[in-house]
Amino acid sequence: MSGSHHHRRPQTPQELRTAALETVLIERGLVSTDAIDAVVDRFENEIGPRNGARMVARAWVDPAYRERLLADGAAAAAEFGYGGMEGEQIRCVENTPEMHNVVVCTLCSCYPWPILGIPPVWYKSPPYRSRVVREPRAVLAEFGLELPDGTELRVWDSSADLRYIVLPMRPEGTDGMSEDELAGLVTRDCMIGVAVPRAGAVAA
Amino acid sequence: MSGSHHHRRPQTPQELRTAALETVLIERGLVSTDAIDAVVDRFENEIGPRNGARMVARAWVDPAYRERLLADGAAAAAEFGYGGMEGEQIRCVENTPEMHNVVVCTLCSCYPWPILGIPPVWYKSPPYRSRVVREPRAVLAEFGLELPDGTELRVWDSSADLRYIVLPMRPEGTDGMSEDELAGLVTRDCMIGVAVPRAGAVAA
């Protein structure tokens, strides 16, 4: 339990509103302090893009898992124990030499929490949400990703109950690597589709 | 010449930018100080909704003028000496017991300057521009104008080179009034279509 809220008196308008809301929810019996603590703890320490990276690495080394992942992303996540809110239904879309995929939620910020965690601020912000459906190549270039001419590009706008994850291509020069080492190459951005794994990189 | 710009050193960011722009335009010979003064003077002292009000009053007392006004608003304005920028083409739309008209420019703030002057801030602002095409009855109600049930409502969105003015209905109880007195009942808002003239009112 982080409990950091117990140690600082609210000062900013956001802190004051948050404390007031928590007070009312507690008084009404609609939430408990330890339940909030538990959720925060999960997202700070367990739920994050390392989960998705493990699934990607498994798909790279295990063709049968890859097929299960592409057939039903939520079931493939559950094999690792990942699942729940904002991940009840997951679709995995696969990059190939001919096709690149990128994910967005233009209306809000839908994102597969159980396997990627809390989305980064840029994913939730107007520039990304407005632009990537309309000018995805310009957006990918801003992320440093220039697709070869002729690559087809698919943008997935998560507008309903289905959440998306990109299965990137296994990079060249990784033949001798273990599944764990491979997972270390898979960044959050690779699974959103704004980056691709590099053999020399280390995932944040 | 108001010349108020000569007497105060620019202080706000807007004043500083304005002074810088004026400096460059003068240095480049693209404008002259007295031309700016002359334009400001015209809009502060000559061009305004009293012009349109005179046309409306004339249309109420002179059926032939009313017909000319409805046929070609710019020509009818020119009879009074009114015309020029943002009024090269004017269309007058007439209220009747069955039909009410209201004018907006959703994309910017197009407005018939020569006969109504500078538009009010609310006409240029997002609330009016966004709402009046979609929920005109709610907007009119905010202006205190409740249309009788069954009145048809037309919203004119000035999206090209044509500018609009509403010819309101002459109010009841004004039989003995002169053309000048009638003009005194016609407010700017009546000619935009968010109000109607009242016999007891005096135009601002």
Next chain:
Amino acid sequence: MDGAHDLGGKQGFGPIVREQNEPPFHEPWEGRVHGMNLASDVGPAFRWSIERMGAIEYLTTSYYEHWLASMERNGVESGAFTQEELDAAAAGVAAGEPVPVRVDAETVATALRRLSPHDEAGFEAPPPRFSLGDRVTVARRASPGHSRCPAYLRGAPGVIESVHAPRPILDVYETEGGRIVPQAWYTVGFRSTDLWDDPGPAHEVFVDLWETHLEG
């Protein structure tokens, strides 16, 4: 509704600003808001309450400020709590009163269950009107309420790429106090050249839409 949240294809928002090594929560209050939202149920109109914030306020506040505004409004509108309770709590907090502590193992268990794989109820609905490969047109008219159909698609031609098992349409659920109307939904593919008259190479956009959003 035609709100500022409906950002797809809109222009003028500038470059994407990224942050290295971003934490899940930038401030403790963000974590509290996230935790409160996941560990409680204050009403069915979570997203619609965000969308009704006001366009300029929406665009100039952060993600968790959206959540905070949503929970405050949604909770009052659903009757989970009252505005007076919220105001009284705010006054207390401002005067230095601590947030009360409540410990409850069952609430913890419920919250953690939500964050683990779980079976979902199935929904019965009329058979889907459209099949794989069908050409469809997105409905053109905007509704005044919450909608999961982005505005940039209105009136656009698309092709059914997948047909999904019925789910409650969120447009109705959020706008009508949690009313459940299960309906077939689809992944629909669009050519960018059917959406925008922009120069440059084309791409495809895939969007999940309920049957309500589509015409044959």
Next chain:
Amino acid sequence: MDGAHDLGGKQGFGPIVREQNEPPFHEPWEGRVHGMNLASDVGPAFRWSIERMGAIEYLTTSYYEHWLASMERNGVESGAFTQEELDAAAAGVAAGEPVPVRVDAETVATALRRLSPHDEAGFEAPPPRFSLGDRVTVARRASPGHSRCPAYLRGAPGVIESVHAPRPILDVYETEGGRIVPQAWYTVGFRSTDLWDDPGPAHEVFVDLWETHLEG
């Protein structure tokens, strides 16, 4: 372009705020900006330069701040002056240098001629494609540049209410450096029920559109 300026039908902007006895200009600098714009010609992209301000900046600044931003950008892009000149002038002004005075009767006369009735050139164009009473559909795809076709009409069915003599289409004029492409234009009538799925009594919306904006 799909900018924040394209406000028709958008929601979340709140009540209309009115001011009693409003002056033409609230501050002297507003009058100077108005006067400079009318008494000079800094380039063809006046409106498009406003639209490219940035969505949040557009929504949070005033009308004459829009004009100021437009003249600065339009003038630099058209070559009327350079950004360096503007920056140097700003530095001078900030250091207390007075705005230079230039008196020129001819510039005054030109400006005042613009503010008086004057004959306009006619334009030649192909004969209009549509006639009074024709049913038309507004083009669905958004262009990346300036457009006089409001987004709320895209793909909507309407009826030709008037046919007007050709005028240069502003979409091209503003976006392509003042290129003149005369074209027939029309007043087109729309039923509100074809535009929005809102409750309440219907109304009609009339909009002036060039031929480019319409399909048969």
